[in-house]
Structure formats: structure tokens, C-alpha cells
Amino acid sequence: MSDRIILATKKGTLILDRNNGRWTLRPIAHAGMAVSYAARDPRDGTFWACMDNAHWGPALMRSHDGGATWVDSSRVVYPKGARYIEQIIPDPKAMEEAGKPIMYKQAALMKIWALGFAGKDQPGVIHAGTLPGGLFTTRDGGGSWDLNRPLWNHESRGGDLFAGEATSKNQWGGTPAAMAYGEFVPGIHSVVVDPRDSDHFYVAISSAGVLETRDGGKSWAGRNRGMLNDYLPNPETEWGHDPHLVTLCPAQPDRLWQQNHCGVFTSEDGALSWKRVSRKDVGAHFGFPIAADGEDAKTAWVVPLRSDQERMTLGGGLFVARTSDGGASWQIFREGLPQEDCYDVIYRHALDASGDRVCFGTTTGNAYVSEDRGETWHCLGNNLPPIHSVRFA
Amino acid sequence: MPRVAFTRHLQTFFPKLKMGEEVPGATVREVIAELEKRYPGFALYVGDETGRLRRHVNVFVGEDPICDREELSDSVSPGDEVYILQALSGG
Numbered sequence: 001m002s003d004r005i006i007l008a009t010k011k012g013t014l015i016l017d018r019n020n021g022r023w024t025l026r027p028i029a030h031a032g033m034a035v036s037y038a039a040r041d042p043r044d045g046t047f048w049a050c051m052d053n054a055h056w057g058p059a060l061m062r063s064h065d066g067g068a069t070w071v072d073s074s075r076v077v078y079p080k081g082a083r084y085i086e087q088i089i090p091d092p093k094a095m096e097e098a099g100k101p102i103m104y105k106q107a108a109l110m111k112i113w114a115l116g117f118a119g120k121d122q123p124g125v126i127h128a129g130t131l132p133g134g135l136f137t138t139r140d141g142g143g144s145w146d147l148n149r150p151l152w153n154h155e156s157r158g159g160d161l162f163a164g165e166a167t168s169k170n171q172w173g174g175t176p177a178a179m180a181y182g183e184f185v186p187g188i189h190s191v192v193v194d195p196r197d198s199d200h201f202y203v204a205i206s207s208a209g210v211l212e213t214r215d216g217g218k219s220w221a222g223r224n225r226g227m228l229n230d231y232l233p234n235p236e237t238e239w240g241h242d243p244h245l246v247t248l249c250p251a252q253p254d255r256l257w258q259q260n261h262c263g264v265f266t267s268e269d270g271a272l273s274w275k276r277v278s279r280k281d282v283g284a285h286f287g288f289p290i291a292a293d294g295e296d297a298k299t300a301w302v303v304p305l306r307s308d309q310e311r312m313t314l315g316g317g318l319f320v321a322r323t324s325d326g327g328a329s330w331q332i333f334r335e336g337l338p339q340e341d342c343y344d345v346i347y348r349h350a351l352d353a354s355g356d357r358v359c360f361g362t363t364t365g366n367a368y369v370s371e372d373r374g375e376t377w378h379c380l381g382n383n384l385p386p387i388h389s390v391r392f393a
Numbered sequence: 394m395p396r397v398a399f400t401r402h403l404q405t406f407f408p409k410l411k412m413g414e415e416v417p418g419a420t421v422r423e424v425i426a427e428l429e430k431r432y433p434g435f436a437l438y439v440g441d442e443t444g445r446l447r448r449h450v451n452v453f454v455g456e457d458p459i460c461d462r463e464e465l466s467d468s469v470s471p472g473d474e475v476y477i478l479q480a481l482s483g484g
Contacts, residue, residue, distance in 0.1 A: 054449050055402070055447065055449045055450055055479035055480070056402075056403075056406070056438040056439070056447065056450070056479075057437065057438065057441060057447050059437075072406075072434060075434065075437050075442075077437070077442035078442055106443055108441040108442050108443050108445075109441065109442065182448065
């Protein structure tokens with residue numbers, strides 16, 4: 001169970017330490033600069049911050065002294081020739097453009113959205129999910145980063161556009177989360193490494209779905225069977241799904257959890273098939289984040305919101321939903337959380353669990369921690385910056 | 394030789410940057426390439442990997458904002474001041 005929490009916020013990186021039963025906040029790091037995601041590499045203790053600086057662009061910073069000082073990692077850059085097919089924003093006016101020829105665009109990094117640390121069998125290997133939809137990997141702890149070309153060139157994305165024209169239909173849609181960067185592009189927000197074998201990992205893309213590799217990223221296959229996309233003409237489509245976050249149970253890694261635009265889904269067979277387990281009637285359905293228990297495959301937490309145009313709290317109050325039976329039922333916990341006039345949104349990376357502790361942060365600068373598996377909650381701060389990610393460290 | 398001025402914000406990342414530093418170059422692109430040599434990583438702060446200026450960064454030559462934000466081909470004369478700054482943004 002971790003005694004440290006790292007928050008990535010719109011105004012920098014905040015670290016909380018638990019001493020003598022109390023959580024205390026350190027002075028902010030990267031003051032004034034937006035950070036999209038921050039986490040600790042459990043293998044060597046390095047802290048990582050994905051800078052999302054509005055002026056100077058996305059960058060990675062790391063700290064080798066527990067967050068006291070930070071230095072630049074090498075930049076994540078798309079290689080020349082890394083092209084993607086431009087997306088049409090799905091509104092009626094834009095759809096008039098749909099008949100136009102395919103337009104290609106040279107990729108440039110917009111945002112580093114998530115990090116995925118390999119296991120101890122691959123020291124120094126870290127994956128970075130980005131907008132506009134590229135996965136990057138470093139094999140030397142951040143000395144250099146390379147685009148994963150098999151995924152970038154995947155047939156679901158039009159094939160090898162380094163080589164020339166598209167050879168297949170692009171199935172990757174954009175994510176509204178990209179609109180702040182001026183384009184409608186896909187984004188990789190989840191990189192989930194199998195603790196048994198670091199060559200086996202998953203990525204989740206808004207909006208495409210989940211892909212799996214079993215050979216360290218040399219080949220990829222879609223893993224969206226059983227997914228349901230309620231807003232497409234064919235809900236059982238192979239592609240076009242909108243996972244908001246995917247995670248797994250570290251002790252039983254064939255159990256995956258997915259908070260999706262269209263509900264909560266789980267898989268018991270390593271993503272070969274998914275099953276929807278959310279319950280609109282109890283309020284556990286739409287939302288962005290999901291956290292899996294470290295040991296018990298059947299336990300997960302979500303922080304539901306009202307679906308899906310409004311994206312506000314259900315009934316004006318904050319609550320956390322937990323399942324302990326693989327999604328067959330959900331318990332709602334409200335104790336310690338405000339129950340009226342709440343307009344908090346919890347972003348996809350802003351919920352985490354560590355042992356009996358669960359923590360989440362909100363867009364309105366509130367952070368809450370539970371020490372009893374989500375049943376009761378304590379406020380960590382009400383006047384923090386908008387919180388982009390929460391990770392036990 | 395052109396001189397370079399810049400927002401102090403850049404000194405957060407490049408503490409050795411000197412206000413009014415003389416930098417050779419006949420275009421904005423050449424000036425930034427020289428700054429990259431002197432301060433590795435500088436070019437990716439003001440532009441992206443395609444070479445274009447970042448959306449919320451401005452460059453002025455004298456009193457005029459540059460025209461070519463994609464290739465940075467605006468010419469620079471000896472005696473010009475190249476001013477690099479962040480555009481205003483809210484919140």
C-alpha cells in the first residue's frame with residue numbers, strides 16, 4: 001500500500017506524502033505548467049511527468065530523487081514520413097466534406113497522454129501513448145524514444161503510410177480530447193503491460209478500441225469482441241469503440257477492466273472477449289476512469305457521471321461505485337463525499353487504487369482518498385488546480 | 394549579426410540564454426538552428442518536429458511578426474532583433 005500520491009494538474013505536479021496517518025502536500029513542481037500525466041516507475045523509483053505546456057509543447061521530465069528535482073528526458077518526436085489520415089469532425093457541416101479524397105498529414109506530437117512501464121524483465125523499457133495516436137517506446141529509461149511502426153502502420157489505420165497511399169480503410173476515429181490541440185485525431189491513453197511477460201501488452205485508443213501485442217510490439221491484433229457501441233449503426237462493430245480507460249488486475253492479469261463511453265466492460269480471458277457489466281439503474285455506467293484491485297480480479301472501482309452529453313455528477317453528488325463480484329453487482333459509496341452542488345468531472349487517469357487505498361481527483365480541484373477500499377472518503381484538498389491524473393507512487 | 398531577445402519564460406528551461414545574444418543567420422530558421430546548436434533542445438521548445446512554430450509561440454523580426462510560421466523562411470538582416478515570445482493565453 002503506497003504512502004505517496006502524485007497528481008498531474010493544470011498548474012504542475014503535486015505530491016502528497018502520508019506521515020503518521022496524515023496526508024501532506026509538498027510545494028508544487030513545474031509551477032504554472034500543465035502536466036497531463038505523472039507516475040512513478042515502480043522498478044527504479046523514477047518519477048515521470050508528461051508536460052503539456054501550452055506554449056512550449058509536450059515533453060517528458062523525470063526525477064531521480066523522489067520529486068525534489070526534475071530534468072528533461074529526451075523529446076518524443078514523430079519521424080519524418082509518419083503520416084496519418086485526416087479525420088472529419090462528425091458534425092453535419094463537416095460530413096459534407098466526406099466525399100473528398102483522402103488527405104494525409106505529417107504527424108507532430110501533440111500530447112503525451114499516458115505511460116506504461118514494462119516489468120522487471122525489461123528494465124528501462126517504458127511506453128508512451130500519445131496524440132495523434134502513436135505509441136513510443138524507450139529501451140534506455142528515456143534516453144531515446146522510437147515510434148512503434150507496426151502499430152502506426154496497422155491495417156486498421158490505413159496501412160503503411162510511410163510507403164505511400166493507404167492500402168486499407170482507416171478505422172481510427174478522433175477523440176474530443178484532441179480538440180484542444182486544434183485537430184480531431186486519435187489518442188492512446190492506456191498502455192497496459194502484462195506483469196508475467198513484458199512483451200505482452202495492450203493499448204487502448206479513443207476512438208478505435210483495444211489492440212494487443214504478444215511479441216513486444218512487432219505485431220498487433222484488435223481485441224474488441226463483445227464490445228458494444230450504442231451510438232453506431234452496428235453496435236458490435238470491430239472498430240470505432242471508445243474506451244476511456246483500460247486496466248488489469250496485476251495478480252490475475254487475464255482479468256481486464258474497461259470504462260468505456262458505452263459502459264463498464266470486463267474480460268476474463270485476456271481481452272479475447274469482453275462483457276458489459278455496468279448498471280444504469282444503480283448509476284454505475286458512464287464515466288472516464290476505472291481502477292482494478294491489485295489482488296482480487298473481481299474488484300474494481302469507477303466514479304460514474306451522468307451520460308453522456310452533460311457529463312456532470314449524477315444527482316449533484318459525488319460517489320464511487322465498487323464491484324466485488326466481477327461486475328455482477330455494484331455498491332455505491334458516498335460517505336465523506338459532498339452530496340449536493342457538485343460539478344466535478346473525474347478524468348480517465350484521475351482514479352487509482354493501492355491496497356486498501358483509493359484516491360481520485362477532479363476537474364474542479366478536489367481530491368479525495370479512501371483508506372477502506374472506497375467505502376469512506378477524506379478530502380485531500382478543495383482548492384487544487386484541475387486534476388488530470390492521480391497515481392499512487 | 395542579428396540579436397535575439399526572448400521571453401524570460403524560456404530561461405526557465407535554458408538558464409544560460411542571454412538577452413541580446415548575437416546569432417548568425419539570414420532567416421529565422423537559421424537563427425533558431427544556431428540557437429539549437431548552442432542550447433540543445435531549444436528548437437523543440439519553439440517549434441515542433443516538422444519545424445513549424447508552435448501554435449502559441451510568436452516570433453517578431455523587428456516590430457513585425459513573421460509571416461511564414463511553417464518554414465520560418467522570413468529573412469533576417471544584420472542589426473535586426475529577433476524576438477521570441479509566447480502568445481497570450483488564458484487560465
